[in-house]
Amino acid sequence: MNTEQRRLLLQAVLFIATVITTTIAGAEWVYGKSIYMPGYTWQDFLSGFEFSVPFLLILTVHEFGHYFTARYHKVGATLPYYLPLPPFQLSLGTLGALIRLKSRPYSTKQNFDIGISGPLAGFIMAMIVLTYGFMTLPKADYVFQFHPDFRQYGPGYADVVYKNLPENTVDVILGKNVLFILFEKFVADPARVPNPHEMMHYPLLLAGFLSLVFTSLNLIPVGQLDGGHVVYGLFGFKAHRIIATVFFIAFLLYAAIGAFNVHDPEGKLHIWIPMAALFLYTVLSGLGLSKRDTLMYALIILAFLLLMSWFFPTVTGYSGWLLWVFVLARGIGIQHPPSELEEPLDTKRVILGWIALAIFIISFSPMPLQ
Numbered sequence: 001m002n003t004e005q006r007r008l009l010l011q012a013v014l015f016i017a018t019v020i021t022t023t024i025a026g027a028e029w030v031y032g033k034s035i036y037m038p039g040y041t042w043q044d045f046l047s048g049f050e051f052s053v054p055f056l057l058i059l060t061v062h063e064f065g066h067y068f069t070a071r072y073h074k075v076g077a078t079l080p081y082y083l084p085l086p087p088f089q090l091s092l093g094t095l096g097a098l099i100r101l102k103s104r105p106y107s108t109k110q111n112f113d114i115g116i117s118g119p120l121a122g123f124i125m126a127m128i129v130l131t132y133g134f135m136t137l138p139k140a141d142y143v144f145q146f147h148p149d150f151r152q153y154g155p156g157y158a159d160v161v162y163k164n165l166p167e168n169t170v171d172v173i174l175g176k177n178v179l180f181i182l183f184e185k186f187v188a189d190p191a192r193v194p195n196p197h198e199m200m201h202y203p204l205l206l207a208g209f210l211s212l213v214f215t216s217l218n219l220i221p222v223g224q225l226d227g228g229h230v231v232y233g234l235f236g237f238k239a240h241r242i243i244a245t246v247f248f249i250a251f252l253l254y255a256a257i258g259a260f261n262v263h264d265p266e267g268k269l270h271i272w273i274p275m276a277a278l279f280l281y282t283v284l285s286g287l288g289l290s291k292r293d294t295l296m297y298a299l300i301i302l303a304f305l306l307l308m309s310w311f312f313p314t315v316t317g318y319s320g321w322l323l324w325v326f327v328l329a330r331g332i333g334i335q336h337p338p339s340e341l342e343e344p345l346d347t348k349r350v351i352l353g354w355i356a357l358a359i360f361i362i363s364f365s366p367m368p369l370q
Contacts, residue, residue, distance in 0.1 A: 011079055018082035019052060022093030025085075026051025029200045032146065035087050052093065054129045055207035059214070062122030063097045069117035073110045076102030090172065090369075096214055107341040108233050112349060115229025116356050119215050123359050126211045133204030134183045137192035146201050158195045173370040174199040174209060177216075178362040212363040217324065219360035222248050223333040227360060232336045233345050234353045240336050245287060248334050252283060252325050253301070254366075258316025261309040277302050279322075286329030318367045 001009070026048030027033040033044035063080040070077035083095040105111045143157075144150055150157040165171055173196045184193045200206050219227035222244045232240040260272040280298035287294070308315060328334060345353065 007078065011081055014082045014084060015080075017084040018094050018097075019056065021084040021087055021091070022052035022055060023048035024087040025091050025093030026055070026203060026206075028087070028089075029206060030203045031201075034089075050203035051207050054204055055211060056094075058122050058125045058129060058207065058211040059094075059097055061125040062118045062211075062215070062218075063099055065117040065119075065121030066099050066114055069114050070099070070101060070105075073105065073113060075105050075110060075114065078102065092210060104340075106339065108339045108343050109345065109349065111229045111339055112233030112345060112353070115224075115226045115233075116352055119219050119226050119356060119359060120352070122211065122215055123363070126208050126215065129204055129211070130179075130183055130208035131187060133202065133208060134188040136204075137188055137194070137202070140192055143194070143198045143201060146198070158197070162197055171197060172200060173197055174206070175365040175367040175370065177209075177212060177365040179212060180209065180365075182362075209365075209368075213365060213368045216360055216364040219356060219363070220247070220251070220328070221357075221360075222251075222328055224336055225328075225332060227356070228336050230353050230356045232339075234350065237336070237338050237342070244334050244336070248287075248325075248328065249301075251321065251328075252280075253304070254317040255319060255321035255325050256280075256301075256305055256317065257308055259319045259322065260305075261313055273302070273306075276305070279326075283325055283329035286334045288335065320367075320369065 023045060024035050027044050028035070028048075030051055031044070031047050033040060033047065035045075059082075060080065067077050067079065078100045080097040080099050082097045085091050085094055087093065101114075105114060140155055141151070147157075147161075150161055153160045162171070176196070184190075194202055194205070199209070218225055219230070221227040221231040221240075228240070228244065231243055235243065256276070260269070260276060277298060280301055281294060284294050284298050284301075287297075289297070
């Protein structure tokens with residue numbers, strides 16, 4: 001078996017594994033059927049396809065948008081590598097997928113085209129899934145099959161049950177974005193719009209929402225993310241460097257605000273403050289500054305966070321983004337390398353670039369899971 005055959009076999013195994021793990025995750029999210037529960041059946045597993053099929057469809061369309069555009073520009077590219085996640089509690093079953101370029105795009109236009117094609121293709125597919133999902137919402141009593149005890153409260157169950165949840169109850173709330181608000185207002189039957197606490201029981205909406213989360217993360221205007229390629233094409237190398245730096249620091253601040261609080265017990269602060277300083281220094285190293293400047297900015301941000309927690313203790317960001325901040329800084333990179341051939345984009349590409357940035361705005365959810 002040659003190298004190409006081994007690579008194709010690996011990709012096939014990863015894809016099958018991802019189908020399995022996302023289907024297991026779908027059964028747990030939508031129907032509460034955990035593979036670790038006694039009595040888990042084959043039918044329970046099959047129920048997860050209602051989530052995994054639309055979710056992987058959107059993800060696959062996204063990746064093949066990149067793949068076919070790369071092939072169009074005669075830039076070598078692999079088929080997608082799917083990234084399965086083990087079925088632990090609240091797992092989505094996957095970290096997404098990616099393709100690898102076998103050669104580097106040499107021009108700004110190639111970088112732009114390959115970068116923007118994935119999110120545009122995936123977004124269109126997500127719109128189709130969400131439009132169908134919101135137009136075919138079941139009646140409001142659909143949720144009673146998951147919570148039979150809610151039926152006694154009728155349509156107004158939300159005003160009662162979420163205010164008196166028993167201790168140790170796992171209550172997951174899906175966030176919203178601009179696009180979901182528009183769908184609820186102009187597409188869905190208002191009487192059938194699900195409560196945010198129950199959104200995970202609607203597989204098409206869950207698949208579409210999570211796909212938009214992945215799309216928005218890819219469109220962050222940093223480094224060699226899809227959004228980084230778009231911003232680089234629109235504004236050039238120098239402007240990208242400024243935009244990426246400013247956005248990264250703003251994203252870091254939003255993720256870190258409220259992660260620790262000066263009003264916490266003193267013992268906790270003795271642990272949290274050194275850990276926060278180390279984390280800030282580590283991620284800010286991704287800016288490529290000198291060690292002295294990196295340390296200075298880390299301490300300034302740490303002081304800002306401490307002051308915020310002192311004067312505004314109830315103001316919090318979303319600490320769930322801290323992992324993505326770390327991945328951006330130490331894995332993907334914040335800056336975009338210069339292209340061999342710098343050339344301005346034509347009008348059509350400029351319009352598409354601004355559309356992609358608009359997609360980022362309407363798809364981004366500040367707090368996707370609470």
